[in-house]
Structure formats: structure tokens, C-alpha cells
Amino acid sequence: MTRRARAPRHPQLLGIAGTVGMLGLLVLAWQAGSALHWWGPGLLPTPAEVAGAVRELLRTPDFWSSLTDTLLAVVVSFTTGSVLGIATGTLLWRFPLLGRVLEPYVVSFYAVPLIVLYPVMLVVIGINVWSLVVLNTVVVAIPVLLNTWVGLQAVPPVYHRLARSLRCGAVRRFRQVLLPAALPQILAGLRIGASLAVVGITSMEFLLAPAGLGFQVRYLYEYFEHAQMWAYVVVIFVVAGGFMAAASAAESAVQKARE
Amino acid sequence: MTGAPPETANEIGFDRVGKDFPLPSGRTVHAVEEVTGTVPAGRFVSIVGPSGCGKSTLLAIVAGLEGASSGTASVGGNPVTGPRRDIGMVFQEESTLPWRSALRNVTFGMEVAGVPRAERARRADAMLSMVGLAEFAAERPARLSGGMRQRLAIARTLALQPSVLLMDEPFGALDQQTRLILGAQLLRIWREVQLTVLFVTHSIEEAVLLSTEVWVMSYRPGRIIDRVPIDLPYPRGFEVVGTDQFNAYANRLWATIRRESLRGFSDAEEHPMAEQPT
Numbered sequence: 001m002t003r004r005a006r007a008p009r010h011p012q013l014l015g016i017a018g019t020v021g022m023l024g025l026l027v028l029a030w031q032a033g034s035a036l037h038w039w040g041p042g043l044l045p046t047p048a049e050v051a052g053a054v055r056e057l058l059r060t061p062d063f064w065s066s067l068t069d070t071l072l073a074v075v076v077s078f079t080t081g082s083v084l085g086i087a088t089g090t091l092l093w094r095f096p097l098l099g100r101v102l103e104p105y106v107v108s109f110y111a112v113p114l115i116v117l118y119p120v121m122l123v124v125i126g127i128n129v130w131s132l133v134v135l136n137t138v139v140v141a142i143p144v145l146l147n148t149w150v151g152l153q154a155v156p157p158v159y160h161r162l163a164r165s166l167r168c169g170a171v172r173r174f175r176q177v178l179l180p181a182a183l184p185q186i187l188a189g190l191r192i193g194a195s196l197a198v199v200g201i202t203s204m205e206f207l208l209a210p211a212g213l214g215f216q217v218r219y220l221y222e223y224f225e226h227a228q229m230w231a232y233v234v235v236i237f238v239v240a241g242g243f244m245a246a247a248s249a250a251e252s253a254v255q256k257a258r259e
Numbered sequence: 260m261t262g263a264p265p266e267t268a269n270e271i272g273f274d275r276v277g278k279d280f281p282l283p284s285g286r287t288v289h290a291v292e293e294v295t296g297t298v299p300a301g302r303f304v305s306i307v308g309p310s311g312c313g314k315s316t317l318l319a320i321v322a323g324l325e326g327a328s329s330g331t332a333s334v335g336g337n338p339v340t341g342p343r344r345d346i347g348m349v350f351q352e353e354s355t356l357p358w359r360s361a362l363r364n365v366t367f368g369m370e371v372a373g374v375p376r377a378e379r380a381r382r383a384d385a386m387l388s389m390v391g392l393a394e395f396a397a398e399r400p401a402r403l404s405g406g407m408r409q410r411l412a413i414a415r416t417l418a419l420q421p422s423v424l425l426m427d428e429p430f431g432a433l434d435q436q437t438r439l440i441l442g443a444q445l446l447r448i449w450r451e452v453q454l455t456v457l458f459v460t461h462s463i464e465e466a467v468l469l470s471t472e473v474w475v476m477s478y479r480p481g482r483i484i485d486r487v488p489i490d491l492p493y494p495r496g497f498e499v500v501g502t503d504q505f506n507a508y509a510n511r512l513w514a515t516i517r518r519e520s521l522r523g524f525s526d527a528e529e530h531p532m533a534e535q536p537t
Contacts, residue, residue: 157352158350158353158354159354159356161324161348161350162350164324165322165323165324165342165346166342166344166367166368166372166419167342167343167344167371172371176367177356180356180358181356
């Protein structure tokens with residue numbers, strides 16, 4: 001037995017400790033940079049100032065309503081986008097001709113900045129959070145749709161023959177054979193959808209909306225409230241990180257239940 | 260199935276079965292032609308033949324997964340028109356469901372067939388024991404070896420208590436030792452359950468080891484060109500492999516297949532587009 005062969009007893013804990021430690025180092029560097037005047041306080045205030053601003057924020061009702069707006073918009077658009085994506089992906093798989101006709105549109109939609117449709121939304125829905133939610137639903141749906149579609153197409157032919165030879169009904173065949181077989185691919189799509197949900201909502205808020213965390217960043221930036229602005233930026237980082245961590249946890253729980 | 264006389268209840272019959280595949284070029288491939296014969300109840304018949312000779316197609320016709328272009332395949336005296344629950348099929352490819360435990364893989368077919376819960380559990384336990392996987396009931400297929408997964412697929416099929424068992428190169432993806440070991444286990448199960456088995460393989464050794472009779476299929480059009488009864492006593496184990504009698508059977512089969520394979524190769528070179536869809 002060599003010393004090298006001894007694995008750390010808790011590799012996961014070590015990983016988490018490392019990740020948190022990394023964050024600590026980053027804050028230290030931030031503090032050092034501010035103290036050494038690598039940048040002015042107008043660009044990036046010290047961590048202490050930003051931390052103070054965050055504590056302030058937690059006491060303002062304005063912050064809580066912005067946070068709720070954003071979270072609600074993210075969660076709703078992610079949910080509806082996922083359902084829409086899985087349903088449409090299934091439809092395109094089920095009707096291959098439809099799939100072949102629509103494929104170029106779906107694929108190029110990936111590259112269309114849907115934000116340019118905002119004026120239409122303004123007319124149809126009005127200046128409120130639902131305009132963003134509707135646009136973002138489509139943003140989320142596209143990767144989910146593509147992954148569902150590809151995942152269902154990639155189900156090994158033997159599963160189809162198995163289902164037929166067992167005389168499996170269409171619903172059971174889909175729910176108990178094809179969907180679970182395609183699930184890893186669909187989950188990968190949902191993960192992309194989750195990140196796009198956060199990016200989409202916060203950036204559209206920044207550019208267009210009269211509310212939400214993204215809007216607050218732009219508003220404070222225009223009024224030179226740097227400490228407060230950075231406090232919102234930190235909050236957005238935390239929200240995004242938390243949302244993705246939740247998505248990953250859900251994904252690995254499903255994967256684990258499968259293996 | 261009701262109505263069939265008892266002596267044909269578990270029998271597989273072929274009456275001038277043929278299967279043609281149209282090609283995009285307009286040519287037609289005669290994958291199977293004029294296959295007539297009977298697998299009597301309780302027998303173990305293997306079909307061997309060169310690659311692409313249509314043996315899997317013939318099996319798919321009996322399974323009801325492919326329609327015959329002409330003639331009829333029947334099981335238990337009833338013509339096969341589609342998949343049936345009294346016809347059990349084991350595939351060559353990995354067909355266990357990786358998201359279900361071994362136990363729940365075995366119950367899957369029974370769930371589809373509407374077998375009551377208590378009966379499902381009873382049969383699944385019995386089947387897992389029979390294929391030697393009782394202690395792995397809670398494991399996912401990913402934790403089992405390829406041979407164990409194939410045994411699991413066999414257990415899933417047998418749990419439905421089919422009257423005939425069709426096997427399409429079930430051990431084809433496994434190494435030679437494993438396939439012979441599994442073959443010997445299959446023989447034990449076959450004798451225990453008294454099944455009628457139709458078994459497709461490209462391994463002559465496997466066919467001789469297992470079968471009561473081996474059918475040799477010609478290269479396209481696939482016809483049965485030789486039927487060799489294997490008079491080796493049961494219970495058989497791999498100790499028969501390599502004995503003079505065994506080798507005599509194997510050599511006879513091999514001579515026929517070699518002749519057909521050579522014909523197949525020259526045909527494939529003349530008509531490279533004529534590959535049979537799989």
C-alpha cells in the first residue's frame with residue numbers, strides 16, 4: 001500500500017469546502033484590490049460596503065418585492081417552458097413529418113434574441129411582468145424541446161420492439177418505456193432551460209421592465225448608487241446560484257432514482 | 260389459446276412462409292422463401308445460417324413483429340397475425356430497463372399483461388431464482404454483468420408463461436465462454452419448464468450444444484436447406500463440446516454454411532445494395 005492510494009475520506013465534503021474557500025479567496029482579492037486602489041470606489045466598492053448595502057436591502061420592502069417579482073417570473077417561465085418544451089418535443093417526435101418541416105425554425109429560434117419581440121408583447125399583454133414571462137417561456141422551451149425530441153428519437157429500437165412484443169398500450173409505452181429511456185437527455189435540456197430562465201428574466205428586467213432585480217441594478221446604476229447596485233448584483237448571483245443548485249439537486253435525485 | 264388440439268398447443272408451424280423487402284432501387288430482396296416445417300411441442304430447434312440470411316426475419320414473423328409476405332406462421336395451431344402474449348421473445352440487444360430494479364424488470368411484462376400484484380411477486384421470485392439472480396433482485400441492471408442482464412430478460416419473458424420461447428441470438432453479444440455457460444443454464448430451464456424453443460444463432464457450437472434439431476438456412480433467398488437432428492443425450496452440459504459425435508455434427512453444419520456463406524459473399528459483391536435491412 002502506498003500513501004497515494006489512500007483516498008480522502010469525504011471527497012464530497014472536501015469539494016464543498018474547496019468551493020466555499022474559493023469564494024473566500026475571491027472576496028479577499030476584492031478587498032485587497034479596493035485597499036490598494038486597483039480600481040476606484042465608483043467602479044467597485046469594498047466588500048464591506050457592499051455587505052452593508054446588502055444588509056440595508058434586506059430591510060427595504062422594495063427589495064423584497066423585486067426579489068419576489070424576479071423569482072416568480074423565473075419559476076413560472078421555467079415551469080411553463082419545460083412543460084411546453086416536453087409536450088412540443090414529444091409532438092414533433094410523434095409526427096416526424098411535422099418535425100422535419102419545423103426543425104429549421106425551431107433550431108434557428110435558438111439564435112433569435114426573443115427580446116426583439118418585446119414590443120409585440122407590450123401591445124398584446126402590456127407593460128408588466130407577464131410580457132417577460134411569456135417571452136421567457138419560449139426561451140426556456142426551445143432547449144427542452146430539442147432535447148426531448150432528440151432523446152425520444154435516440155431510444156434504442158429494441159425498446160420499441162420489446163413494447164410491441166409485450167403488447168404495451170401507447171400510454172404505458174410512452175410513460176414507462178420511452179420517457180424514462182429519454183430522461184437523461186430531457187434532464188440535460190431542463191438544466192439548460194433553468195439557466196436560460198434566470199438569464200432571460202434578469203436581463204430582460206435590466207433592459208425593459210419596471211420591476212425586478214435586474215431593473216434595480218440598472219436603476220441604481222443610472223443614479224450612481226454603486227454600493228446598492230452591487231448589493232443587487234450579489235443578490236442576483238446568489239439567486240442564480242441557488243436556482244441552479246436546486247436544479248442540479250433535482251437532476252441528480254432523478255438520476256439516482258434511475259440507477 | 261383455446262380450441263387447438265392438445266398435441267399442437269405449444270407447437271410452432273411454418274407453412275410456405277416468405278418475406279420480401281422492396282429496395283429503393285426497385286429491386287426486391289427475398290429474405291425468406293418457402294419455409295415450411297414444424298417445431299413440435301417441447302423441442303429446442305436452432306436456426307443457423309450465414310449473416311444476412313433472414314433467420315432473424317423468420318423469427319420476427321413468428322413473434323408477430325413482422326408480417327409475412329406469403330404463407331403463414333402459426334403458434335399453437337393459430338396463425339400469427341401480431342404480437343401475442345403466449346409467444347415469448349428474447350432479443351439480442353440489451354433490453355432490460357436500466358431505471359428498474361432486477362425484480363421490477365421481471366414484473367414489467369406481467370404489469371403490462373395485467374397479472375395481479377400478488378401473483379406477479381410470486382412468479383418474479385420464482386423466475387429470479389430459476390435464472391440464478393435471486394440475490395440481485397434489488398439491483399439495477401447497470402450493476403449486473405451482460406450475461407446476468409440477458410438472464411434477466413429471459414426471466415422477464417418466462418414470467419409471462421408463454422407457450423413458446425423465441426430467442427434471437429440472445430447470447431450473441433457475449434464472449435464465447437459466457438455464452439456456453441448461459442446455454443447450459445438455458446437447457447436446464449428448458450427442461451424444467453418444458454418449453455418449445457426456437458433459437459436463432461450464428462454459432463454452430465451453440466446450436467449443436469443446445470438443440471434437439473438444427474435447421475440450416477441458405478443465403479438469400481433464405482430457405483431451410485438442411486435439418487439435422489442432434490442425438491446427443493440430455494441432460495447435456497459443455498462436456499459434450501469437442502467430443503467426436505459433437506464434432507461430427509458441427510462439421511456437417513459448418514460444411515453447409517461455408518458453402519452458403521461463399522455464395523453470399525459473391526452475391527454481396529455483385530449487388531452491394533442488396534443488404535438486408537435489420
